[in-house]
Amino acid sequence: MKLRLIIIVLFTFAALSAQSDDEKMIKTIFDTSLLNGKSYDWLDHLSNQIGGRLSGSYNAERAVQYTKEELEALGLDRIWLQPVMVPKWVRGNPEYAYIENAPGESTTVPICALGGSIATPPGGVKAELVEVKSFEELDALGREKIEGKIVFFNRPMQTELISTFRAYGGCVNQRYSGAEKAGKYGAVGVIVRSMNLRLDDLPHTGAMSYGDLPDSQKIPAAAISTNGAELLSTMLRLQKDVKFFFSQSCKNLGEVQSYNVIGEIKGSQYPNEIMVVGGHLDSWDLGDGAHDDGAGVVQSMDVLRLLKVSGYKPKRTIRVVLFMNEENGLRGGRKYAEVAKQKGEEHVFALESDAGGFTPRGFSFDCSDKNFAKVQSWKPLFKPYLIHFFEKGGSGADIGPLKTDNNVLCGLRPDSQRYFDHHHAANDTFDAVNKRELELGAATMTSLVYLFDKYGIDKAKRLKD
């Protein structure tokens, strides 16, 4: 009985002192990020000295060179560029659109071409409109009512959802597949309400696809600002034969060479167990891509730096991956996973930051129950930093292809309320990112990487999801 008591006391003491080491390390990480972080300076350069970084663009290549040089300056064990072919799409001249309620009586509205869209004919396209809120509505109308018209997809994001990402998920098919669906019925163009919860004058671009539509059925697609969508809808209620004109000269230029940027600290005990942290280096072209995903890029870079500066020697290999082409192809994420598979690398953990540089709230996880239980046991360590959200759910688009039957994938989950005010629009700019919020995110990510490096993952296969 006495011995058992002693063992319990010793065990408790060991647990407490381990806890206390973790508390100290995490405090060091947060202090260092807030007092001496690099993420904000890096983001300043990426946003203001480079700017929007569309895949295949000159800016994207500059971003590759810049981040590679900055990683080199950190004294990591290895830095390299991983070649990947990416689609090159260019916006061309600024888009132009108006609503015409009678010849010569028109109102200009702000639009932008969707990424991947074809151009309008050189003189633009003008036609009557059909407003729909869903593909079901479109199907019900059929070719007869749609042929020769512009289809206006106007389903708004659901305001009452607390997660704005869920609201986005409920709408984005209009943008991604609207032209494919409408093209099949002989429409001559597609206008999509911007994925934005706020009423304002900024059109929000984003990826679209024609699926397997033949070239003859491909039609130009553009986003209209939320205020523009409201106006258009009101005018259509008042006058059914209102016409819409738009002109855009965007182009798909095939594939060009680009790169993922990769750096790593070699693990001291388990160098073959790889832990990835990353964001995507490409962005849309309307803003400077500060939130999407400059923030994730610089936070991921700072994870490795914060571990180094804090004097921590990782047991496992910690790798930062700056993925190319998340926005319109996911080629970087796929290539990285493909090469990892070829080389037989074991990726035990991957963390992605691609939800904006806002105040971090926690993470969502794609992992086994046992690993999730491990995460839950760490919650008290995060409490002083107001990090409270630890839920099962998605991780991130770029790391998705790394999924195995036992590894841990996760995504940083910042406060999402302001994200879609900026997402893919001209106001996704450096000034919309708060320094402290960005740095708190980097520290939150670093703390999780530290814990998973120190304690490892449980390698039992997960049950079927």
Add this chain to the structure above:
Amino acid sequence: MKLRLIIIVLFTFAALSAQSDDEKMIKTIFDTSLLNGKSYDWLDHLSNQIGGRLSGSYNAERAVQYTKEELEALGLDRIWLQPVMVPKWVRGNPEYAYIENAPGESTTVPICALGGSIATPPGGVKAELVEVKSFEELDALGREKIEGKIVFFNRPMQTELISTFRAYGGCVNQRYSGAEKAGKYGAVGVIVRSMNLRLDDLPHTGAMSYGDLPDSQKIPAAAISTNGAELLSTMLRLQKDVKFFFSQSCKNLGEVQSYNVIGEIKGSQYPNEIMVVGGHLDSWDLGDGAHDDGAGVVQSMDVLRLLKVSGYKPKRTIRVVLFMNEENGLRGGRKYAEVAKQKGEEHVFALESDAGGFTPRGFSFDCSDKNFAKVQSWKPLFKPYLIHFFEKGGSGADIGPLKTDNNVLCGLRPDSQRYFDHHHAANDTFDAVNKRELELGAATMTSLVYLFDKYGIDKAKRLKD
């Protein structure tokens, strides 16, 4: 045994179904606030049509009239103005300051008078500087080193604190009492580093006091922007006899009549148990007071409206109080408590929102352990809305005087990272408030008021704090 089982089952069932009613009601509250809230429209008017609302100003009186009319339109049971005398301080002409490193060689820096400060002599004041970081440093220097000089208080907010309010608390004595302390040693003026975690060009005003200093020892006090403070400190390191000039024409104009604005819904079962929800109607004059505390005002107004619109009939009397003069006197808060005491009113609960209109994270409480345990049991109800912070701690300045030995006082705790970027500065403006974040705050407050109204407070005396 069987009977006991049945009782347990029934009890569990009752608990579950009660829970479910609460879940539904809280969902209704959040949906209504996000889909059909009034707070953002009210804030737009208060900020853009009225503007800064210094106690005793014409704008403050317009805000009294406007909010009274808006409350009247809600069909509450009773609305009234509660007279309160407030100090009237005016800023006068725009302030002006420069650093002079040689006659004719000077650099302009942005300053603003602190609220309550006296003016400089008409031609301004110019003197050498003494930079200190604390009152201890000031005391150590003593009269010999301070007399005839301008004291420059330059202790920055502590960057590594997660709660920016704690960082503010660690600095604000320089602003509040700096002139009193320096005046005693014969200084001719005081310049205080703005309470701002960000480096920028905006000076942040705020209340100061001369304590019981005789008029002859009172000296003018101003805040300098954080960039200005950094520059000044650098120049002082390079050249000890640098001079500082500043000129301000602010004035204390004695006391004038003003009002707290009050509206209530009479309780159906316990009308004599009063629950207060409030914010402060006055603001500083440099911005339009959108975050501090227009947000708290409109959220508090919407609490009563959201309860009404949701079809809930309060058991207790729910009262919205828009306090006057929180910023430079707290006269409204004190008057309200004084009148409540005179009338023998029982205030069982009070909730204040005065920490900005940012994403709500939870509440801090000043209450007994039993009431706090009650709050803890409600946490799951708030989880779907990402409301997770329920801690003991302060409540709010205006409701503080209502404290009894058994009531529940609490304060809304929004995300604090951006708050001091705007606090008391020219950029505390409507555009810095996000509609959804504001509305989520109103819904969070309404949900807590609903729960305390429905379940009441535990009336046992609290143990000594």
